[in-house]
Amino acid sequence: xxxxxxxxxxxxxxxxxxxxxxxxxxxxxxxxxxxxxxxxxxxxxxxxxxxxxxxxxxxxxxxxxxxxxxxxxxxxxxxxxxxxxxxxxxxxxxxxxxxxxxxxxxxxxxxxxxxxxxxxxxxxxxxxxxxxxxxxxxxxxxxxxxxxxxxxxxxxxxxxxxxxxxxxxxxxxxxxxxxxxxxxxxxxxxxxxxxxxxxxxxxxxxxxxxxxxxxxxxxxxxxxxxxxxxxxxxxxxxxxxxxxxxxxxxxx
Amino acid sequence: xxxxxxxxxxxxxxxxxxxxxxxxxxxxxxxxxxxxxxxxxxxxxxxxxxxxxxxxxxxxxxxxxxxxxxxxxxxxxxxxxxxxxxxxxxxxxxxxxxxxxxxxxxxxxxxxxxxxxxxxxxxxxxxxxxxxxxxxxxxxxxxxxxxxxxxxxxxxxxxxxxxxxxxxxxxxxxxxxxxxxxxxxxxxxxxxxxxxxxxxxxxxxxxxxxxxxxxxxxxxxxxxxxxxxxxxxxxxxxxxxxxxxxxxxxxxxxxxxxxxxxxxxxxxxxxxxxxxxxxxxxxxxxxxxxxxxxxxxxxxxxxxxxxxxxxxxxxxxxxxxxxxxxxxxxxxxxxxxxxxxxxxxxxxxxxxxxxxxxxxxxxxxxxxxxxxxxxxxxxxxxxxxxxxxxxxxxxxxxxxxxxxxxxxxxxxxxxxxxxxxxxxx
Ligand code: SF4
Ligand code: SF4
Ligand code: SF4
Numbered sequence: 183x184x185x186x187x188x189x190x191x192x193x194x195x196x197x198x199x200x201x202x203x204x205x206x207x208x209x210x211x212x213x214x215x216x217x218x219x220x221x222x223x224x225x226x227x228x229x230x231x232x233x234x235x236x237x238x239x240x241x242x243x244x245x246x247x248x249x250x251x252x253x254x255x256x257x258x259x260x261x262x263x264x265x266x267x268x269x270x271x272x273x274x275x276x277x278x279x280x281x282x283x284x285x286x287x288x289x290x291x292x293x294x295x296x297x298x299x300x301x302x303x304x305x306x307x308x309x310x311x312x313x314x315x316x317x318x319x320x321x322x323x324x325x326x327x328x329x330x331x332x333x334x335x336x337x338x339x340x341x342x343x344x345x346x347x348x349x350x351x352x353x354x355x356x357x358x359x360x361x362x363x364x365x366x367x368x369x370x371x372x373x374x375x376x377x378x379x380x381x382x383x384x385x386x387x388x389x390x391x392x393x394x395x396x397x398x399x400x401x402x403x404x405x406x407x408x409x410x411x412x413x414x415x416x417x418x419x420x421x422x423x424x425x426x427x428x429x430x431x432x433x434x
Numbered sequence: 435x436x437x438x439x440x441x442x443x444x445x446x447x448x449x450x451x452x453x454x455x456x457x458x459x460x461x462x463x464x465x466x467x468x469x470x471x472x473x474x475x476x477x478x479x480x481x482x483x484x485x486x487x488x489x490x491x492x493x494x495x496x497x498x499x500x501x502x503x504x505x506x507x508x509x510x511x512x513x514x515x516x517x518x519x520x521x522x523x524x525x526x527x528x529x530x531x532x533x534x535x536x537x538x539x540x541x542x543x544x545x546x547x548x549x550x551x552x553x554x555x556x557x558x559x560x561x562x563x564x565x566x567x568x569x570x571x572x573x574x575x576x577x578x579x580x581x582x583x584x585x586x587x588x589x590x591x592x593x594x595x596x597x598x599x600x601x602x603x604x605x606x607x608x609x610x611x612x613x614x615x616x617x618x619x620x621x622x623x624x625x626x627x628x629x630x631x632x633x634x635x636x637x638x639x640x641x642x643x644x645x646x647x648x649x650x651x652x653x654x655x656x657x658x659x660x661x662x663x664x665x666x667x668x669x670x671x672x673x674x675x676x677x678x679x680x681x682x683x684x685x686x687x688x689x690x691x692x693x694x695x696x697x698x699x700x701x702x703x704x705x706x707x708x709x710x711x712x713x714x715x716x717x718x719x720x721x722x723x724x725x726x727x728x729x730x731x732x733x734x735x736x737x738x739x740x741x742x743x744x745x746x747x748x749x750x751x752x753x754x755x756x757x758x759x760x761x762x763x764x765x766x767x768x769x770x771x772x773x774x775x776x777x778x779x780x781x782x783x784x785x786x787x788x789x790x791x792x793x794x795x796x797x798x799x800x801x802x803x804x805x806x807x808x809x810x811x812x813x814x815x816x817x818x819x820x821x822x823x824x825x826x827x828x829x830x831x832x833x834x835x836x837x838x839x840x841x842x843x844x845x846x847x848x849x850x851x852x853x854x855x856x857x858x859x
Contacts, residue, residue: 201475204451204855205500205593211548212582212592214575221561232548233559234448251475280497283482292481297691300684302476324500324593385590385597386604390493424490 191338196228196240197271198261200247200254201281201307205324206272207231207246213327220331223338241266242337248274248281249308262314267337270310271330273323273392277426280323282307309426318343323392323425326378346376349396350389353380362388368413370421373399373428394427405433438463440830442840446473447847449549449559451501452854456822456843463831468823470847472690472815474858483794483805488514488600488774491802495792496594498807499856501544503594504537504585505785509792509807512660512781514600516673517796518772525760526602526768532756533588533598534658534783535749540581540592541786542704542742542749545851546629547574550739553845554636570632573625580622584615584753602769609761616757623718623750626743630722633743638736639842643824645733645817646696647706648679650784656714656748657707659783666709666731667696673780676791680808685816690857692816693808699816702788703850704741705732719748735821736849742786774800785810787851811857814850821846 199207211217211232226233227240243265249255262268273279284292285306293301310316320330336343346352350371354361362369362383369383370391382389408418415433422428440460446453452474459467479498486494495510496503508530515522522530547570548560555563564571582592587607589595597605650657651664663671663679671679682691694700708715708723712730715723723729723744728737776798783790788810795804825846830839 199452199855201477202855203497203500203503205497205503208500208544208593211544212578214579214582217575218564218571221564226561229559230446230448231451232449233561234552235558236448250477254475280482280494281477283494284478287478287481287484292478295481296476296478297684300686302689304476304478323497381591382596384605385595387493387590387596387599420487420490424493 191340192223192225193242193334193338194227194240195224195242195244196226196237197231197244198246199231200245200258200275201250202247202272202274202279204231204246206274206322209324209327210330213331216331220334223334238264240264243268244271245269245275245310246271248278249310249313250281250305251303252305255313258310258313267317268314269318269320270316271320272325273321273394273425273427275310276319276321277394277429278307278309279425282426283423321375321393321427322378329377347397348376349399350374350376350378350380350383352376353378354383357384359384363407363411366411368408368411368417368421372407373401373404390421390424391427392425394425395430401431408433438831438833440834440839441836442843444840444844447844449552450848450852450854451856452852452858454847454852454854456840456847458822458826458830458839458843460826460830465823465826465831468826469687470815470819470822471687472854472857474689474854476689476858479859480805480807483802486802488518488796488800488802491794492599493594495807498809498859499853500593501541501853502537502785502787502856504533504589504592504598505783505790506792507595507598508534508659509781509783509785509790511598511600512783513779513792513794514781514796516779516781517777517794518600518775518779519777520601520770520772522602522770523767525765528756528760529588529603529606529768530598531658532753532760533585533595535753535756536581536584536588537592538749538786539746539753540578540585542746543574543577543581546633546739546742549851550848553841553848569628573628577622577625577629580618587611587615601772604769606765606768612757612761616754616761619750619754623747626747626750630725630743633740634725638734638739639845640734641736641825641828641846642733643735643821646700647709647731648695648700648702648813649706649710649789650782652711652714656711656716657784661782663782663789664710665695665700666706669695673782676780676782676793676808680791680813682808682812688815690812690815690854693813694816699820700813701735701817702810702813703738704745704786705735705738706788707784708732708741708744715744716748716751718751719744722747735846738849738851742851774798787811787853788813807859809856809859811850811852811854814852815857818847818850818852
């Protein structure tokens with residue numbers, strides 16, 4: 183990967199997994215057509231799921247998963263002390279992801295429900311930024327590999343990366359998907375940040391907001407549309423709470 | 435006799451999904467410790483599923499596992515559909531089945547070529563293989579890309595599907611797209627042959643510990659979704675009776691539960707399916723098994739790798755058959771009409787790593803009152819643990835270096851293709 187005869191920096195990258203489904207890490211080995219290019223653009227220093235080589239000398243730490251036990255806090259702090267750039271990879275790392283839905287339950291009771299009288303250690307789910315400083319957040323459940331590649335390229339060339347400023351609706355229209363609201367279904371597309379290429383409306387599911395808020399979302403007008411189409415406040419809030427990205431807002 | 439002291443302490447084993455530790459201590463030829471402990475953090479999915487509306491249960495269930503999210507989603511849908519008494523249209527069933535086989539292929543290839551193969555080449559990861567055996571890597575990429583593209587087209591997305599929903603499927607690829615995949619299958623099967631030729635040159639460790647194998651019971655077809663449960667010790671149970679099979683209990687050192695049935699532990703996965711349903715495999719898959727001398731009932735856990743390879747062939751041929759059937763006519767209805775009702779349902783799917791159960795109880799408003807999920811790797815963890823002891827008894831106490839034992843015990847765990855975050859959920 184050279185440009186005008188200039189070699190980019192090969193960033194030293196390490197990948198770490200905390201509490202999540204490891205689906206975001208899996209995306210890193212997907213998109214097989216560009217996998218070799220991707221791997222040759224970075225200097226991989228540690229990735230437990232893929233390699234037995236573990237090296238503490240890295241510049242960029244990619245963190246997958248949310249934080250939900252005290253030993254994870256210590257592990258994360260140590261990684262932060264090594265990394266120049268710490269990236270939260272995926273909705274679990276950025277906002278707690280689906281895991282944070284546990285937080286509305288009483289942890290003792292939850293533990294009892296699953297483990298009976300032999301409880302296991304657990305804590306309230308936290309996003310990575312609740313524990314250490316995060317330099318870059320890449321949301322998505324899962325992340326989009328194309329977007330990650332683009333981000334890594336930007337980092338390698340020392341260029342700033344910026345996310346789309348428009349909501350998912352724009353990508354949805356580009357794909358000629360019939361709008362969910364027209365089918366009588368709810369969709370968080372109007373307030374959610376684009377960049378995923380809107381797979382969920384295209385698949386007939388609608389957007390569940392896994393990437394979190396778009397830039398300056400117009401919540402009031404969205405809530406008004408949802409109300410108009412017959413969706414209750416409870417329904418809207420349930421959807422907003424699903425991936426944890428909309429903690430700043432609640433429909434009233 | 436030579437004094438034999440051994441110590442293996444693997445903290446967070448690499449090249450597996452999730453966090454687990456191996457601990458082996460032999461003093462003076464006596465085993466002091468031989469453990470497999472899963473230390474992954476629990477996420478409490480059964481609790482989070484509570485009070486969820488049926489439209490979101492499958493979406494949440496998928497997040498139990500990033501590698502087999504299609505299986506978790508399907509098990510969730512089957513549980514809900516049984517609870518509501520929904521009959522899914524035939525075309526939708528077939529389309530779901532294509533996604534199911536696509537996932538199987540994707541997952542097995544990932545395991546065999548990206549996670550297992552490096553051990554046999556004595557490399558720490560697949561990356562050095564890019565230079566050492568570029569052909570294998572080209573094939574690995576092509577196979578995985580095919581399976582992922584297929585699942586993307588069928589399920590809307592490979593990791594965390596979007597169009598698999600209660601009642602059927604909400605999006606269907608065009609005939610043209612399906613036929614395009616059909617045309618690629620010849621190359622895919624050709625590639626699988628090359629993978630088989632590669633694995634035929636690798637020596638699987640010769641290790642046997644008798645255990646019980648649990649899987650779905652195939653009737654007319656090699657099992658994939660729904661039906662009765664069977665074991666190699668002769669037990670057959672209905673889906674509703676799954677708890678009589680799994681008997682989950684909590685171990686002090688593991689965040690994953692353990693399970694047992696007729697013996698101290700049992701095994702699930704490709705080898706279990708193979709052992710229990712050999713006669714239902716596609717003839718071309720049987721040929722591959724014969725090439726490796728793999729016959730039921732095989733009690734060597736390392737042969738799970740070969741069973742995965744055999745199943746990859748089976749899945750490729752099944753995808754071919756299903757596409758032919760789906761494209762023969764016009765796809766009609768893919769969504770059932772239904773109303774949520776109070777009731778219970780058990781959804782069973784043969785996920786890549788083994789039999790998977792989702793059990794939901796619904797109130798009358800389409801919301802879950804109680805959920806229970808028994809995951810494949812949960813059922814394998816006790817079996818791996820007891821294998822570990824037996825492995826040390828058979829090999830290590832006769833003399834072996836710590837490094838060799840570390841590799842062998844790590845390979846044992848990897849052969850199960852464990853998915854630990856999934857097993858703890
Ligand atoms: S963000 Fe989603 S895909 Fe990524 S680890 Fe979390 S649950 Fe898995
Ligand atoms: S389906 Fe959703 S994302 Fe697409 S245009 Fe409609 S509201 Fe926007
Ligand atoms: S459409 Fe919405 S839910 Fe789907 S990936 Fe994009 S942001 Fe996430």
